[in-house]
Amino acid sequence: DFMNALEEVHPAFGVAEEELQQVIQNGIIHYDTVVDELLRSGQLFVEQVRSSTRTPLVSVLLHGPPGAGKTALGASIAQASRFPFIKLISPDSMVGFSESQKVNAIQKVFSDSYKSPLSVIVVDNIERLIDWTPMGARFSNAVLQALLVLFARRPPKGRRLLILATSSLRSILTDIGFAETFDSELRVPPISSLAALEYVLREVELFTSTEERRAAVRTLRDSGIAGGSGEEGDDGMSSKLQIGIKKLLSVVEMARQEPDNVGQRLTGALMGLGM
Amino acid sequence: DFMNALEEVHPAFGVAEEELQQVIQNGIIHYDTVVDELLRSGQLFVEQVRSSTRTPLVSVLLHGPPGAGKTALGASIAQASRFPFIKLISPDSMVGFSESQKVNAIQKVFSDSYKSPLSVIVVDNIERLIDWTPMGARFSNAVLQALLVLFARRPPKGRRLLILATSSLRSILTDIGFAETFDSELRVPPISSLAALEYVLREVELFTSTEERRAAVRTLRDSGIAGGSGEEGDDGMSSKLQIGIKKLLSVVEMARQEPDNVGQRLTGALMGLGM
Amino acid sequence: DFMNALEEVHPAFGVAEEELQQVIQNGIIHYDTVVDELLRSGQLFVEQVRSSTRTPLVSVLLHGPPGAGKTALGASIAQASRFPFIKLISPDSMVGFSESQKVNAIQKVFSDSYKSPLSVIVVDNIERLIDWTPMGARFSNAVLQALLVLFARRPPKGRRLLILATSSLRSILTDIGFAETFDSELRVPPISSLAALEYVLREVELFTSTEERRAAVRTLRDSGIAGGSGEEGDDGMSSKLQIGIKKLLSVVEMARQEPDNVGQRLTGALMGLGM
């Protein structure tokens, strides 16, 4: 059927261009220096894998609140590596899989990666891959155990592998025994400053005039949502503004539906987020 | 057999007219402004999906007490969209399904929707879809995980999808990790004012004369059930009247059985509901 | 074999005469006005289903202590409807069924009912249908979920259905999420007055003379078992006499085994029931 047809488009081996594009559909907006730092750190891990023979396996965890941009950043770093093998392991393509089907699908990507001298695997959304639910603390131990072994298993001689994993539930990972598994961790923060927010609003051209945008930001500043008090600089220290870029983009599009009322809908939505 | 025959009537693809009709059999009674507001909000989400390329997926939760009218409203909004693909995912058609049969049936509707440029899926009664029972907090994690992924998975390029889900157990959704999954939430309240109640009674023509209807409403007001004290306006603030439209329609029909005694049976039933 | 042969006697479709007779083998004794009131309420629900187009589905719960007569009353109401489709769903015919066999058998009865314009289904002994055991609070969630959906699913257009369910464990039904499922509930009480008891004794002709029967009742009255103090009327208010009609009939038959000693065995048994 259609879904299968879609999948046949991707070659089993090599670089999963389309899948990676799919998760960066809205691009990367450089709303804060942290965005560039994260991309740079990613690049360093890519280089380590490329050059150090002593560490043929490097695993990195990208963690942060829901919608902070973990998947998009992981995919961007992977793509930028230009390694001959780049794949995404995502729950999106495993709906309805049994535990063993999941384990097999995951393991296959790792096995395939061993055929390439240099590989990157993005393991997206660990909590969903292991079917985690907080009620009763249920999860698939079979998938978890497979990940624990695959994340620590050295590739065969002459092969190098970079693993980029993402998760919104950093603390759960410790509880289930995932601690100490990663060589390194990168935290992807939510947007918490008005400067970053305004940067995004400008990029997505929500407002037709600079005036309107500034008015909206001013409303937010006056509401005390961002915690700061100075006029120009807000440090976000005690900021109540904590919104992932993904959610922000969604709120923006809703506001866009009422052209006459964009500012009010945007600020209303942001202030109503329980912030 | 008969059931299969019934199902063959619905084309696998396109708009499930009959199923949608089935859940709005008693129509929509505009007993309160909240009814219109809910329909209007629904329309805005429909428009967002139609027009914004940045948010090809929008998911909305309709929640409220049992019988408040969630399913009928969701189906009405879906129908009004006039999108080429409108489907209902309902536990009614999955009795006796195994976990994996359920997941497959659900996933199939989503896959089918990807063949249409514009789609609405009504996912009815989440607690029943996941086989939720409060005793022992049991539920199907397989179905839950499938929903969590499907509600967040972006449609393929060029496809747009609106998800309208319903549930009576808003707080359970948070407990099982469904929080943050929806782009937006709409609360469907029960009827809690005598004005709304009287509106319904008039619409369904329970009483043969206006006199009788007024007498019945007066009895209720005097009983203090609606909390208010003024003669015309009751604000429902401290109202003990909390009845879903579905239950109200059922009570009305029972009362209708004793033509000589309609008023007494109605008021007796309403005041005996533990209100 | 024999059991299969027995079953072939019942036509798959229509009215399950024999099964209904089997559960009313000892008839209905009108020992109290409550018996007639219950039968009359049942009749009203039958009429509502027959006449109201707005409520094509009506579900009623008959609940009360073990042996109070729930099954016999449910079957009697069903039989009296003279609807073209009357069936009993009972654990008696599902011994050794797997969960899915049970669900299928139950669902089949509902599907079959949709072929008749007017139907009654007696769903007997819910706790046994769901394999309920208090230790560890175990039960079949699959059967429970099927019942929850089937009890709320509207029949197809033009079909009407009355569901009469029975249970001894009213409070468990709430705990497992069965609350709010029924349109109405009827409580079947145990026998708790000496007048009712004497009525039964007279009907079943346990004693050969009126004298003997009166002597036995006097013994019970003097023992204080019925709580009352007046000579003729006992109100049962603080009555310790709480015995289901089914148990009472069993006690009567045991007493009958010692013809010389009937009175003593009867009163001994009744007073020894932990009452």
Place this chain on the structure above:
Amino acid sequence: DFMNALEEVHPAFGVAEEELQQVIQNGIIHYDTVVDELLRSGQLFVEQVRSSTRTPLVSVLLHGPPGAGKTALGASIAQASRFPFIKLISPDSMVGFSESQKVNAIQKVFSDSYKSPLSVIVVDNIERLIDWTPMGARFSNAVLQALLVLFARRPPKGRRLLILATSSLRSILTDIGFAETFDSELRVPPISSLAALEYVLREVELFTSTEERRAAVRTLRDSGIAGGSGEEGDDGMSSKLQIGIKKLLSVVEMARQEPDNVGQRLTGALMGLGM
């Protein structure tokens, strides 16, 4: 093989002579009046089933401490009925059966019984039939539910059935919901008086002379094990002597191994039983 060969000896239908004999191998010793009372009560139930049309099903529970003689008494009562169908349902013949094999085997005996106008079924050792273990309170709910239904299901018209069940765990039966299932209960007590004990010793001819037996009993009396103080009569009220007839017979045989020392081994064993 051998076991199968053994089983083929028993006809599938009718009276299981050999199996019943097997469990009464050591006969019934009338060591106390309670033994005769139990047999007489059993006979009354047999008569009730034979004669009363209103109670075609009577179920009785024989309960008491391990080894008290429950199985032997149940089998004796059954045998004495001389009904055309007498069967033993015992865990001994179900080792290694799956849950459903057990349920089927049990149900088959009940179905078979319906072919006979008069039947007795001895359901031996309920706790073992349901695979009960106190640790974690595990048991087979499937077998339990089958028993609950079968113990309450009326035989078809014209068939009568007496059920004699045995259990050492009376209180567990209540906990798992078996309460109220039986029409009657009979308690089989352990041996707790020296008179009963001496009666058994005489019957099994453990001692070669009356002198020796009396000496042994005197030793026990002096040890205070039986609680009494008078020389002839001991009432067993505060008796620490609590031994099932089965265990007593086992202790007797061990003592018999050392002919020179019978008395000492017997009294030593009895006083060392933690009594």
Place this chain on the structure above:
Amino acid sequence: DFMNALEEVHPAFGVAEEELQQVIQNGIIHYDTVVDELLRSGQLFVEQVRSSTRTPLVSVLLHGPPGAGKTALGASIAQASRFPFIKLISPDSMVGFSESQKVNAIQKVFSDSYKSPLSVIVVDNIERLIDWTPMGARFSNAVLQALLVLFARRPPKGRRLLILATSSLRSILTDIGFAETFDSELRVPPISSLAALEYVLREVELFTSTEERRAAVRTLRDSGIAGGSGEEGDDGMSSKLQIGIKKLLSVVEMARQEPDNVGQRLTGALMGLGM
């Protein structure tokens, strides 16, 4: 393969010579009078089975701390019976068996034993047979229930059976309902006196001279490990020395690896055992 080949060597029926030898490879050292008493008790049970018709089934539990010699003693008693059927049921030959394979294998040995007039079955290491683990108190209830029935089921007429079971977890047996199952119990103690220890050292010829052995024992006495204070006799009352013969033999062999240093390694190991 090799393992199968090994097994084919043992005839399916009769005496499992090789298996029994395997578990007594290091012989029985008579280090204490308790060893002889245990063997004598075993012999008495063998005689009881051989001679008493009233107790065709006798079951005995050998329990004691890990490595105390339970298996070797059980096998020795069995072998000494010279019964025509002697078998060992051991977890060693059931690695990787499913629950039902285990139950079948166990049941087969019992069925086979019924073909012989006189049989002994050694049921080794109950906790391992039932897959016991203290964490979560997990175990195979299927195997447990099979053992409970098989240990109490009387052999067919004319057959006699002695069951010798071993376990290191006496208290767990009570917790899982194994209490009251055995006709008798024998406790196999650890070595706790220096006299017994020295006896063993002499037997296994660890030291090349009597002098050296005495010096080692003196070191242990001076360390206070054995609790006693007198020079010659130690009563072991408050002894901290508690070592199974199996562990002691292992410690001896390790010490033997450093010929120059035997005494020091031995005493060091013994004193370091957390005693």
Place this chain on the structure above:
Amino acid sequence: DFMNALEEVHPAFGVAEEELQQVIQNGIIHYDTVVDELLRSGQLFVEQVRSSTRTPLVSVLLHGPPGAGKTALGASIAQASRFPFIKLISPDSMVGFSESQKVNAIQKVFSDSYKSPLSVIVVDNIERLIDWTPMGARFSNAVLQALLVLFARRPPKGRRLLILATSSLRSILTDIGFAETFDSELRVPPISSLAALEYVLREVELFTSTEERRAAVRTLRDSGIAGGSGEEGDDGMSSKLQIGIKKLLSVVEMARQEPDNVGQRLTGALMGLGM
């Protein structure tokens, strides 16, 4: 496929050279006397198996914190034995195995070992083999039970076996009943002295000059990380420095990525490890 091809390279029988090499890829650095002591202890166990007929089975546990070098040391000891059969049982080659596939794979290695007069089996990472997760204390009881039996089962006559097992979770092993299973235990400690650290840095030639290395070590000493205060000797008593050699080698390679900044990155990483 590729993975299978890789595996075919290893002969099913004999010495698994390649697998052993794979886990010692970075060699053994003799950074502390404890490294040599561990290797020597291992050699003694090898000798005991080679020479003592009384202990044909010796099992040793290598335990210590994650990355301490347990696997590499176990593999080194095994390789040095030059026994004809040396195998590694590792979770790496069992990803996606079912419980029974795991048990079979493990058991096969033990069975194969019985064909060789002298064998060593390295059982790596017990917690992963049994699928251990701390949340809910889940693990595969089937694999655990197989290991418990295999670790205690004596090889057939004339065969000798050394088992070297590794684990990071010593305390869990006790909780799940693994205590008392091993003949001996060896603790592999983390690096906790600056001397050992410096030794490693010199070996891996992280710094281009001795000067730079000394400066880095001085920075660490001044930071108080190693607990000591003297200039030359640090005893590691109250050292906060606790790093496995594996993690240290990983940190070293990351630092190597920024040639201009090696010292700072190294010390920064070490001090940031939550030490």
